[in-house]
Ligand code: SF4
């Protein structure tokens with residue numbers, strides 16, 4: 001079962017929820033940190049990283065001897081990543097998506113490909129949790145290829161928890177795609193509500209069952225609750241606004257470690273996700 | 285005309301509350317919300333939309349069933365796994381057009397994407413340029429570039445001195461678009477281990493693009509040890525920490541009331557934000573002279 005943990009807005013407690021959920025499930029569990037721009041789960045889980053692999057995008061490389069400057073490559077490139085100016089081919093590596101069209105379509109077979117490193121995937125272990133995280137290199141633009149590489153490590157027999165980056169655009173979709181359930185973490189403020197509404201649109205588009213976790217409950221108002229009722233989205237867990245919880249987080253201590261009573265709540269959360277996924281599977 | 289972008293790396297550090305407050309404090313400015321993915325600034329500024337336009341960007345492949353002979357070449361060449369059983373999954377399609385180029389039957393066409401909306405609005409505090417990226421769309425970078433060019437145009441026409449940019453979270457494509465070529469970036473961080481880790485990464489991006497960063501520690505009293513660590517680290521990197529804002533639930537209360545916090549309360553948080561704006565302004569003006 002694959003459960004992704006998302007939030008329209010950043011800083012709502014996604015990391016807190018993903019790590020405590022993984023720790024509570026305890027066995028046969030994988031945690032994939034797909035928030036590759038700001039991966040934070042490792043701060044709480046302190047995994048021992050045992051291997052890492054670079055993430056590369058294949059970008060074109062021109063064989064000047066074969067190239068006759070016909071311009072086909074720049075004509076086919078949808079991203080303006082390759083330009084032919086008189087007797088010279090210019091490549092703009094940071095614009096290239098690595099689609100391979102130019103090398104395949106070059107009539108002179110003058111284009112080969114070389115890998116350009118844009119990030120890294122790290123694999124490790126934290127207690128019983130198989131830990132995988134992607135990291136986009138600073139200055140790089142394209143998160144989705146790094147996310148795809150992280151997700152290649154999904155072990156279908158295990159419980160897989162995916163920490164998703166904030167927002168609603170392509171990296172978010174890339175991370176959530178293929179999940180059996182999506183947990184949306186929000187906070188009870190107008191910002192939280194606004195961003196939850198957007199996240200729900202993503203989930204609807206992907207047609208994945210979802211549930212909500214309200215973090216810092218009690219700090220704001222009740223609009224989020226009313227919205228969830230109206231949309232028929234279950235609220236599966238409420239975590240109160242509590243200085244002790246905030247301090248634990250600031251020190252990088254997972255909630256279920258700092259206050260072990262929470263483990264039960266997270267296990268109950270996991271059970272309700274499981275039964276909801278079971279129910280949808282039966283329908284389908 | 286000077287541009288300042290407010291970034292945080294990590295989300296939820298209170299960046300938008302600070303930008304909203306700057307909106308009330310700053311004179312002669314345009315505001316640009318570059319968090320096009322989850323724009324929140326409008327909730328504080330209550331804009332009246334004056335102009336709205338569609339943002340078209342990128343393409344998606346479409347296979348015409350009647351022309352397709354099921355040769356399978358498109359599926360073979362697509363590196364994004366977007367074609368299955370002679371159908372394109374628009375969510376996975378990157379719009380590269382490789383399939384369109386190779387299809388021997390010319391059965392594939394590339395359709396333009398309507399990728400979002402751009403808004404030009406009036407607020408009590410001055411003009412606001414904002415946008416909304418379509419759900420699951422890419423090209424947020426281009427939409428941000430459009431927001432920024434509209435903001436510059438507005439500033440030029442109105443003879444306004446400053447552009448305040450509310451930046452997106454993260455360090456990827458949208459952040460780079462929001463930050464390139466600005467005069468100054470203000471990074472709002474918080475004293476959590478995650479906040480510190482993300483600060484390090486966002487400083488890396490500023491450095492990479494040659495933008496001067498200033499740091500503000502929000503909710504600094506939540507963990508004084510971590511706050512000291514941030515100051516020590518910034519000192520080491522030669523980055524100035526120019527503000528420490530205490531934690532106070534009044535920030536959330538102001539959010540609920542949907543007004544910038546400096547208008548909501550006159551206590552310490554607001555005073556610190558006023559001082560912070562004063563320092564940012566001074567830095568921008570000094571740059572003028574330099
Ligand atoms: S691989 Fe694709 S994106 Fe990269 S330069 Fe070639 S055609 Fe353009």
Ligand code: SF4
Nearest residue numbers: 362377378380381383
């Ligand atoms: S346009 Fe590119 S990404 Fe889209 S289906 Fe065709 S080959 Fe795949």
